[in-house]
Amino acid sequence: MVPKCGRAFDILDRDTVLGYPMGYSDVEADDYSEREDWRGRKVHLLGASPPKQYAVMQELTQPNLRDDPPANIVGVDWNGPHKMAYLGEYWSRDGWQPADHLSIRNTVRKSLEEIKQYWQDRGVWPETEPIDLYGPAVEEPNELIYMDQGGDPIGTREDLEAAYVERYEEYGRIAFLSEHAKKRWEYYEGLTLAD
Incomplete structure (x- = not known):
């Protein structure tokens, strides 16, 4: 208050x-x-x-x-x-x-x-x-978001199927509108894919 x-x-x-x-x-x-x-x-x-x-x-x-x-x-x-x-x-x-x-x-x-x-x-x-106290977060969000669109949620199943989704050690699963956007974000964040 x-x-x-x-x-x-x-x-x-x-x-x-x-x-x-x-x-x-x-x-x-x-x-x-x-x-x-x-x-x-x-x-x-x-x-x-x-x-x-x-x-x-x-x-x-x-x-x-x-x-x-x-x-x-x-x-x-x-x-x-x-x-x-x-x-x-x-x-x-x-x-x-x-x-x-x-x-x-x-x-x-x-x-x-x-x-x-x-x-x-x-x-x-x-x-x-x-x-x-509680350990690392173990749950991932229910909804994937487009990282390259400022966190806009993926709306439909077709959008999800067309998205470029990768799993990263530090961030979990992240979706992108294009492969170019994915590679650009990986470059700037210095990220590697999770096993």
Whole structure:
């Protein structure tokens, strides 16, 4: 739940996870609330780069003169790496870096690796990750998608029969509209076929 007015804090249950807007939202948290409104609650930080998220995290969790309870930061998100990958840059702890040599997927992956390292350097990254708890994903999607069409689903049986489908070690089964599109994608991703 993302509160958009001060009265929401009086109405919402304390166990409700509150979204703290700090990205491209028209309404920022400071427009309708005070920092203490967020303390003692579960909070998910919405948007902004890791350094900005970390600054807010510190403000909401560190001891203060009023002895307010700290917020419980349950998560963060930011779509900046995905947006900037299309512009040929990845996020790093030293700022945005050119990524003309990387595919969009690998550009996003590089940003995510840097973000993970940023949080690990601050001792905030959890010790266990979902793959440690649950193991690798074992199910594949029910529907094949056209990788070269931005993930559009394959509609009919005839489309599936005409598609170029391959199995890759890292990504599983992927479909393409043409053999040329398949080879081009393999080249840019540096992929090999699974056995």
